[in-house]
Amino acid sequence: MVSKLDLYKVFWKVALSKSFSKAAKDLYMTQPAVSQSIMQLERELDIRLFNRTPKGVSLTNEGALLFEYVSSALNLIDVGEEKMLEFKHLTAGQLTIGVGDTISRYYLLPYLEAFHMKYPNIKFKIENGTTLELCSMLKSGVIDIAICNFPIEDTTLEQIPCIDIHDVFVCGEKYKSLFSQPISLDEVVKLPLILLEPSSISRKYVEDYIFSKGIKIAPEFELGSHDLLLEFAKINLGIACVTKEFSQEYIEKGLVYEVPLVEEIPKRSVGVCFLKSVSLSQASKKFVEIIENGQA
Structure with missing residues (x-):
């Protein structure tokens, strides 16, 4: 069955060549097939499209x-x-990535x-947010992929761990002398x-682990930024729970x-979602x- 698009392609080629026979040759069709296609299109539109003469055809x-x-068209x-083809071969297009500030900066x-460097014609769009916000953005189609903290309890999302990270506590000079020996979580x-806000996946992970030991947490400060955790610890406002891999500069x-x-x-872990x-x-x-x- 000949599609409407095919009929228009035949019409276009006949109009250009002003000849059924030339159009048939260009389209690798028989002349009767071309003629039939034009007649079918004229019937469907209920209008004559070509003037037919012994010398060829011309458009009405x-x-x-x-x-x-x-x-x-x-x-x-x-x-x-x-x-x-450009999208397929990555010579054009856009990639929208969701990521938090800390993971963006340090990873x-x-x-x-x-x-x-490899695909210079692909444009980046970066959307910032917490892990939970990024999950919502994925589901609403705002972002293509997210780079975020794991684990995420959501069976609709594919999670590919890419780097292991460790939660540690850090302190400033004032508290350093208290830790000549390893101490327990009770202590x-x-x-x-100094902890991240309760909605943070990182905070929840640490809090759940400590609670599994029968220990409750009552933080002095709750902050929205990993860098602020380090800054608060540096000026001796308390003991901050941070990601070790993202705190190396401060520690070193x-x-x-x-x-x-x-x-x-x-x-x-941190990974792609x-x-x-x-x-x-x-x-x-x-x-x-x-x-x-x-x-x-």
Whole structure:
């Protein structure tokens, strides 16, 4: 069965060549098949499109008007197909990534640089948010992928762990002398604690672990930024729970000191997250590959 689009392609080619036979040759069709296609289109539109003469064919006034629209439509289809090829070969497009400030600064940047070097024509759009906010953005289609803290309790999301991280407590110079020996979590929670806000996945993970030991937490400060945790600890406002991998600069410079624990908090991970029900774009797939393979 010949589609309406095929009929218009035949019409367009006949109009250009002004001959059924030439159009048939260009389209790798028989001349009777071309003739039948034009007659079918004229029947469906209930209008004559060509003047037929022994020397060939010419467009009627109505046919000339239709030719303008058909030419425009076919050109747009060609442009669309070219754009699809650009997206397929990553010579154009946009990748929207959801990520928190801390993970962006201390983990993601080298991967953004590596991807940009490899695919310079792909544009980045970065959306900031907490892990829970990023999950909502994924489900609403605002972002393609999220780079966030695990674990996430949501069966609709694919989670690919990429780097192990460790939650530790740090302090400033004032408290350093208290920790010549490793201390227990029971002793830690008696000190003025500086934690992230309760809605944070990182805070929930640490709090749940400590609670599993029968210990409750009552923080002195609750902050919305990992960097603020370090700054508050540095000026001796308390003992901050931070991500060790994202605090190396402060620790190595002696701005804060890691509190030795009798029992370390189990490691967790940061990774890539996306909807299971939605196929990733080619750009998203390549970006995930770069992160999974550690190609920063």
